[in-house]
Amino acid sequence: MQKRLVVDLDYCIGCKSCSSACKLTFKGENRIVVSGVETVAYLPLACRHCEDALCLRACPKEAISKDKETGIVSRSSFKCVGCTSCIYACPFGVLDSMLLRHIPDKCNLCKGDEDGPNCVSSCPTGALKFLTDEEITKVQVGKQFVSRLAFWRRK
Amino acid sequence: MQKVTCNFCTLGCETSLNESDIGVVDIKYSKSGANEGRLCSRGNALPIYLSANQRLTSPLRNGQEINWKDAFNEIISALKNYKASEIAITYDTNLTIEEYSLVSEFAKIKGITKLASSYIEPEHYFNYVLPDVKIANFDDVKDSKTFFIIGDLFSQFPVIAKAILDVRYCSKQNRIFVLDSFVTSTAGFADTFIKTDVGKEALVLLDMANLAKGKTDELKGGIEHSVLSGVLNSLNESEKAVVIASNSFGKTTDPMVFSGMAQYFASSLKGDKKFLWLGESASVPGNVDFSDILSGIKKKEIKCLLNFGAMSPVYYPQIWDYLDELEFMASTVTMMPELAKNRLSYLFMPTTLLTETGGTIKTFFDGEKKVINGVKPLSGTKCVGEIVYALAENKISVVSPGKPVIKELNLEEVLSRAANMVIPQGDYILMGEKTAYQFKGLFSEPIVIMNSHNAKKLKVKEGSVVEIKSSVGESEFKVNISDKVPERVLLVSTELPEARSLFELNISSGICEFPPIEVSVCKRD
Ligand code: SF4
Ligand code: SF4
Numbered sequence: 001m002q003k004r005l006v007v008d009l010d011y012c013i014g015c016k017s018c019s020s021a022c023k024l025t026f027k028g029e030n031r032i033v034v035s036g037v038e039t040v041a042y043l044p045l046a047c048r049h050c051e052d053a054l055c056l057r058a059c060p061k062e063a064i065s066k067d068k069e070t071g072i073v074s075r076s077s078f079k080c081v082g083c084t085s086c087i088y089a090c091p092f093g094v095l096d097s098m099l100l101r102h103i104p105d106k107c108n109l110c111k112g113d114e115d116g117p118n119c120v121s122s123c124p125t126g127a128l129k130f131l132t133d134e135e136i137t138k139v140q141v142g143k144q145f146v147s148r149l150a151f152w153r154r155k
Numbered sequence: 156m157q158k159v160t161c162n163f164c165t166l167g168c169e170t171s172l173n174e175s176d177i178g179v180v181d182i183k184y185s186k187s188g189a190n191e192g193r194l195c196s197r198g199n200a201l202p203i204y205l206s207a208n209q210r211l212t213s214p215l216r217n218g219q220e221i222n223w224k225d226a227f228n229e230i231i232s233a234l235k236n237y238k239a240s241e242i243a244i245t246y247d248t249n250l251t252i253e254e255y256s257l258v259s260e261f262a263k264i265k266g267i268t269k270l271a272s273s274y275i276e277p278e279h280y281f282n283y284v285l286p287d288v289k290i291a292n293f294d295d296v297k298d299s300k301t302f303f304i305i306g307d308l309f310s311q312f313p314v315i316a317k318a319i320l321d322v323r324y325c326s327k328q329n330r331i332f333v334l335d336s337f338v339t340s341t342a343g344f345a346d347t348f349i350k351t352d353v354g355k356e357a358l359v360l361l362d363m364a365n366l367a368k369g370k371t372d373e374l375k376g377g378i379e380h381s382v383l384s385g386v387l388n389s390l391n392e393s394e395k396a397v398v399i400a401s402n403s404f405g406k407t408t409d410p411m412v413f414s415g416m417a418q419y420f421a422s423s424l425k426g427d428k429k430f431l432w433l434g435e436s437a438s439v440p441g442n443v444d445f446s447d448i449l450s451g452i453k454k455k456e457i458k459c460l461l462n463f464g465a466m467s468p469v470y471y472p473q474i475w476d477y478l479d480e481l482e483f484m485a486s487t488v489t490m491m492p493e494l495a496k497n498r499l500s501y502l503f504m505p506t507t508l509l510t511e512t513g514g515t516i517k518t519f520f521d522g523e524k525k526v527i528n529g530v531k532p533l534s535g536t537k538c539v540g541e542i543v544y545a546l547a548e549n550k551i552s553v554v555s556p557g558k559p560v561i562k563e564l565n566l567e568e569v570l571s572r573a574a575n576m577v578i579p580q581g582d583y584i585l586m587g588e589k590t591a592y593q594f595k596g597l598f599s600e601p602i603v604i605m606n607s608h609n610a611k612k613l614k615v616k617e618g619s620v621v622e623i624k625s626s627v628g629e630s631e632f633k634v635n636i637s638d639k640v641p642e643r644v645l646l647v648s649t650e651l652p653e654a655r656s657l658f659e660l661n662i663s664s665g666i667c668e669f670p671p672i673e674v675s676v677c678k679r680d
């Protein structure tokens with residue numbers, strides 16, 4: 001079944017352990033970037049493996065494909081010509097400089113490793129989760145964050 | 156797959172490493188230990204660190220490789236040339252309790268009385284404790300209701316954050332208070348964030364301790380009475396609370412005062428309240444302070460130095476001037492900084508990391524714990540125990556690990572030092588922070604964080620390059636603009652050697668410290 005990366009904003013402390021785990025997995029550049037919303041929240045940005053992936057649609061060389069079973073959107077470094085169309089197409093800005101530097105492959109959810117993605121395994125607070133759509137509806141991922149946000153805005 | 160204990164800080168997290176014929180390859184995140192296999196960025200660096208090519212694999216004299224037998228003979232005969240009073244022994248944090256005992260025993264046999272920890276991170280001063288402080292452990296953290304956190308605990312020790320946030324979210328009454336001079340990611344989770352002026356944390360803690368004791372003299376920390384008493388009441392009313400302190404290199408004017416005031420405040424609270432400090436490594440204070448050794452070297456009273464551990468004191472260029480005065484120095488190291496290799500003409504012995512040695516260490520999660528040393532020692536290295544045996548010409552009997560001496564902190568002395576604390580002045584003050592992500596510069600490039608006002612003044616933008624000059628060095632940094640840092644402050648990560656080497660070593664107060672310093676800064680094109 002297709003699983004997704006989920007961030008629990010209540011628990012993400014912006015430590016970037018996920019980034020370093022990803023970086024070391026690929027021995028290159030990390031595919032997950034932790035972005036800060038001031039000090040109120042942190043938002044680790046990784047590929048969403050979209051249902052209807054715009055990066056895939058934008059690619060003129062059919063270098064990007066989506067696996068029907070796992071839902072993983074991956075990019076073939078052989079077919080990619082580095083035109084950067086996908087970078088502009090991705091609405092979440094997760095592709096950023098990766099393609100420009102010609103690093104093979106984007107986030108591929110760690111190729112469906114049976115223990116789950118490394119960023120998730122490494123996350124010290126458990127903020128990053130790897131869940132099925134059904135599981136996602138059952139967890140709360142940012143209830144406390146919403147109240148904290150109001151508190152910080154007031155100040 | 157080999158199970159190991161991470162040796163980068165006192166938490167003692169567990170993980171597994173994949174090993175091949177050529178050594179450690181990468182991490183296998185196995186769900187073991189109190190950390191459930193989760194790691195901070197530092198821990199993620201274990202494989203690169205273990206297999207780094209800067210690791211020394213053969214003894215080195217004047218930059219030339221020599222064999223172990225010659226190295227031992229040279230040290231043994233050098234030791235015979237000096238009176239015991241002219242020899243000092245230092246050690247850093249990469250020793251197991253067993254090895255520490257062996258080093259102490261070795262000193263005793265040789266009549267060497269000057270034994271000091273060469274670990275000079277400010278957190279070292281939490282090892283000096285006030286008599287009536289109750290130290291917390293991991294269970295206390297999990298059972299606690301309220302936390303008073305000093306410093307950027309979450310960025311420095313992310314693995315602790317989950318336990319604290321679990322408590323915070325389990326009841327509306329539970330609270331997190333944070334004291335710091337910067338707006339940090341830890342501060343972002345605070346119910347009340349007490350933002351002090353730069354360098355005044357210790358004074359605010361003193362104010363709070365005084366308030367707790369019913370003394371309402373004038374407040375020295377500059378925080379309003381109502382804020383402090385609100386936090387204090389909440390802490391006192393809480394069933395169980397922990398005061399947690401972490402301390403960064405280059406951030407605190409006087410780490411001894413910082414440590415003392417944090418403990419003084421914790422012990423002044425009513426009821427079941429405990430104190431906890433978190434540091435990268437728990438080194439035990441020796442018979443003397445490292446500053447005594449350094450001034451002894453300057454005065455030529457100490458002519459010969461033996462150092463056991465991972466890399467200090469060669470790790471700090473600021474100390475090289477002192478070390479150059481020595482007639483003989485031998486040190487174990489794990490990694491050889493490129494700079495030191497060319498400069499220091501001493502005898503270096505390649506040693507193992509704790510993950511390779513095994514033995515007992517003190518950890519936060521499990522108390523005294525046997526290190527899981529799943530990986531083979533790098534070929535060519537020897538552990539400190541083996542080296543000490545050889546230097547004692549095997550005339551040392553196996554010693555049972557004694558309890559390391561913990562030094563008592565003198566409250567009167569710390570209070571008087573607090574009263575005389577000088578906060579650095581000047582147009583730009585260089586301060587240090589430590590976050591796990593910046594571990595030895597493995598994951599990030601050198602950046603300096605400054606606020607938008609300073610950026611405008613210097614005419615720099617996000618990403619511009621500036622050169623920072625201090626009295627001891629200069630380095631280039633990329634600018635990162637954030638109003639989380641106060642005006643005048645240039646914040647650098649002291650995990651990076653480039654930044655670390657800018658701070659001045661201060662031993663004038665009888666302890667070794669790297670306080671914030673005045674610097675000049677200019678834009679590079
Ligand atoms: S590792 Fe977890 S807590 Fe840390 S930044 Fe990533 S998602 Fe957030
Ligand atoms: S790269 Fe962007 S558009 Fe493509 S699948 Fe990932 S999130 Fe969607």
Ligand code: SF4
Nearest residue numbers: 022107109110117119
């Ligand atoms: S799932 Fe794997 S590749 Fe994708 S961001 Fe996480 S660690 Fe990187």
Ligand code: SF4
Nearest residue numbers: 161163164168195198
């Ligand atoms: S918290 Fe400490 S022991 Fe745990 S992974 Fe990080 S450095 Fe290693």
